[in-house]
Amino acid sequence: MEDASEVRHFRTLFISDVHLGSKAAKTDFLLDFLRTHEAETIILVGDIVDGWRLKRSWYWPQPCNDVVQKLLRKARKGTRIVYIPGNHDEFLRDFPGTHFGGIEVAERMIHEMADGKRYLVLHGDEFDVVVRNARLLAYLGDWAYDTAIAINVMLAAVRRKLGMPYWSFSAWAKLQVKHAVNFIGEFQRVVAEEARRNDVDGVICGHIHHALMEDIDGIHYVNTGDWVESCTAVAEHPDGRLELISWAHKISASGAPKPVQKMVPVMIPSLDSAKKEGARAA
Template sequence: MSAEQAPRHYRTLFLSDIHLGTRGCQAELLLDFLRYNDAETIYLVGDIVDGWRLRRMWHWPQLHNDVVQKLLRKGRKGARIVYTPGNHDEFLRDFLGTHFGGIEVVDETIHETADGRRYLVIHGDRFDVVVRHAKWLAYLGDWAYVSALNLNTGLNMVRRRLGLTYWSLSAWAKLKVKNAVNFIGKFEETLAQEAERQGVDGVICGHIHHAADHTDYGTHYINTGDWVESCTAVAEHHDGTFEVIHWAKRGEWARLPKPSTARAAA
């Protein structure tokens, strides 16, 4: 293991939009990330399990089970794990205030950094007007999104066998479409305003699969990204500073063992 690959320990890790139960989930990359990164507290910021897709078609390969077991193992070793459900795992909102496997389930929470700043931690779907007021359209959009991810999966199988790093076709296309860019901007502004309304220093959210860390709207806005397109997480260092980790861009993915035929077909 090189010095660059040595395990790192953070004060806090934030992960969202893993979408376990879908073919687009980059579970192998996430497992690689979890092997080399630990934290005192881990926030699961929604859409960890994709209940929408699982209701339509069951897809749960061993790698997805491995992700769950890896997170539970971190909890058993002393990490505090807090789960704020999103729209795809909204069934967990029936269990707010409970614990399962050592994981706390809350609708939203306030995280205090090492330097005393306070951040609203929330998935963010209730600030998405499509999800709130036109759920049928959200389901249609989900179908189109999954279709793009299936294409993306095939493309990256070829890239991986060529020794190239992961690249997201869907993320690239999304940022090229003006309406999508406008939606992202409006979402960020709305969440920043909610943080200001609650009197905190910033917000940490997920939902739109677009990692970010900025103060463009007057309040610190952080988005964790996802593990189907960008393969990103947010880390709080022990001094209270934040970092968006782009795991796929670091090249670890290209060095993972090539999948067996059985695993590739899972």
């Protein structure tokens, strides 16, 4: 196992489902990951901010600001950052093509790897029939998921005190439910079909919090996972090779995440001003 403190450089990083604004968001893990990983391009594949939970109850501690500031700092230093909204941060879907502090907003995109292979990048919630056709049911499912995550947080605290590595109860419970397993398989198949319709070699998505890289009928399906349960991201090497990184496992092997230095507050433009700025630029 490599030293988690070593800074690694990639062509592209793909991160999704951070759920900032949720008490389950593992901001300390993500900050440590961002500190030790650099890339020419970072693509945020949806649900970075959890607007659903923020509407129910406002929760935005300093670590959430730290994540935003860390990304803005990378953008200022020359990293291209593209934000593809998901269903939890769908309010940003009204601003395609807009820049917020150097972060681009796009509904979806085609990303060409260094080896010439083309990947469709999208969050994936449009293929979730529950979210698309039964929003009330989706919110009820979200509440049940919150309960599992709360158990996960308490269990993780106990395991830390006992010197045991991180383990996700919510991820384990989800995979014990037959319907959930069937849904994951169907989701992967439908997303792969969308990639085929777009005449690309693969697809990169998030949404279902299940990190995976596999071939599905000739399409390379890649799911970035999340930063609530598994703490995973996908990295593109300079030669176009993709790597699925599980940061929770690396942290478990090397010790607790190192504290991130306090950051200088950054002014984030409002949605209205950013939209006007984008219109003037166009």
